[in-house]
Amino acid sequence: MTVDESEAVDAFERLGLTSYEAKVFIALHRLGSGTARDVANVTDVPRSQVYSVAESLEDRGLLEVQQSSPIRYRPVSLDEAQETLRNRFEREQERAFDYVDSVKEEPTTEETQEDIWTVRSRERIDNRVVDLLSQADDRIIFGTRLPEFVTDAIEETIRERAAAGVGVLIISRTEAVRESFEDIDGVVTQTPPARHKDDDRSGRIAVVDDDSLLLSVVDNDGSETAIWSSGSLFADVLIQLLEASDDLESTLG
Missing domain, CATH: 3.30.870.10 (Endonuclease Chain A)
Structure with a gap:
């Protein structure tokens, strides 16, 4: 994995993906589409792990699955992926801050003042x-x-x-x-x-x-x-x- 790719993986992790999810997503964009074997050949993700990682990416809306034999995977477009991750980030941000807002204690005591x-x-x-x-x-x-x-x-x-x-x-x-x-x-x-x-x-x-x-x-x-x-x-x-x-x-x- 190159230095630039390593930085990209780190960035995807900060956006909420796991390291394997980021690597598989990048690999599929490099390949265009591919099987678990294809992905394993261009990443350090074990082939046995590609299936579960791909399933997770599908749940996130970041790839599509072709029910063939063997199963093939195709990533969504970069624009769609960006929009998906952006919407998820905004939802998580709203959920987190709404909770903090609901439990915060206003500084009304004399000591705080x-x-x-x-x-x-x-x-x-x-x-x-x-x-x-x-x-x-x-x-x-x-x-x-x-x-x-x-x-x-x-x-x-x-x-x-x-x-x-x-x-x-x-x-x-x-x-x-x-x-x-x-x-x-x-x-x-x-x-x-x-x-x-x-x-x-x-x-x-x-x-x-x-x-x-x-x-x-x-x-x-x-x-x-x-x-x-x-x-x-x-x-x-x-x-x-x-x-x-x-x-x-x-x-x-």
């Missing part, structure tokens, strides 16, 4: 920022020095909340960041004081209303790590400390 969460990876932090911003009713403070931390989704969410009457303050010493929001009604942009040296590890901050906060730093390898809290005493106290500080704008920049 006081939690401080850590989020790692740029994409997950992007998603968390969007989620927090979308819940704003009164105000948003958003700050970063890095234009790449202003994703399209973050910008669009801020636009939507500003249009809904939420007050928005954007603070950054980076002109490109400020320019991203200057055309939005209801959004105020500010440049922090220049007396403080830039911190190469600062990431971004998001303050939502008076009870939600996210702070991130950029690690030495360029990855981002954030902490966030919502509806907690921690978030409330930290927001008050930030607002009371003369260096608030510098911190947000």
